[in-house]
Amino acid sequence: xxxxxxxxxxxxxxxxxxxxxxxxxxxxxxxxxxxxxxxxxxxxxxxxxxxxxxxxxxxxxxxxxxxxxxxxxxxxxxxxxxxxxxxxxxxxxxxxxxxxxxxxxxxxxxxxxxxxxxxxxxxxxxxxxxxxxxxxxxxxxxxxxxxx
Numbered sequence: 001x002x003x004x005x006x007x008x009x010x011x012x013x014x015x016x017x018x019x020x021x022x023x024x025x026x027x028x029x030x031x032x033x034x035x036x037x038x039x040x041x042x043x044x045x046x047x048x049x050x051x052x053x054x055x056x057x058x059x060x061x062x063x064x065x066x067x068x069x070x071x072x073x074x075x076x077x078x079x080x081x082x083x084x085x086x087x088x089x090x091x092x093x094x095x096x097x098x099x100x101x102x103x104x105x106x107x108x109x110x111x112x113x114x115x116x117x118x119x120x121x122x123x124x125x126x127x128x129x130x131x132x133x134x135x136x137x138x139x140x141x142x143x144x145x146x147x148x
Contacts, residue, residue: 031111031125032056033082033142039131041067048080048138057146059085065092074098076105078129081114088116090146094127105129111146121148 037050046067055061065080076098082090091114096107111123125144132138 028123028145028147030056031123031142031144031146033058033061033140035063035142036137036139037063039067039133039136039138041131041133048078050138050140055082055142057084057148058082058090061085063140074100076129078109084116084118086116088114088118090114090118090121090148096127096129098131103131103133105131109142109144114148118146118148121146123147 033053033055035050035053035055037048039048040046048063048065048067050063052060052062062083063080064083065078068077068079074097076096078094078096080092082092084090091112092109093112094107094109096105098105106126106128109125109127111118111121111125113119114121123144123146125142125146128141130139
């Protein structure tokens with residue numbers, strides 16, 4: 001029986017160390033958030049902002065976004081970004097079906113890149129917005145997944 005030669009043994013050891021130091025490819029991770037914030041809407045466009053809420057993989061986070069005008073199908077277009085505790089940003093867009101009688105909008109949010117660890121982020125989440133134009137506020141529930 002022939003034993004491994006020293007150069008082959010050293011090569012295998014080096015490959016093992018290199019493999020251990022290589023980061024694993026990111027997989028799909030759950031993403032959840034429950035936030036409330038301020039709303040400004042002039043009938044055509046508006047802005048949303050929420051500060052200091054907890055979100056999965058973000059820690060203490062902030063959200064700022066824009067609201068597009070309603071069309072005949074009662075769809076609201078929302079785009080914005082989540083800022084993580086360390087400053088990394090996660091970009092998101094959404095088209096939600098808005099019920100003007102209840103102030104509730106339901107749809108899907110899509111993650112589309114960002115900065116830092118979220119640079120190539122992808123994923124989606126179910127969202128429920130509850131708008132209260134009288135109080136100039138909104139509440140948002142997010143449940144889905146993100147890959148980064």
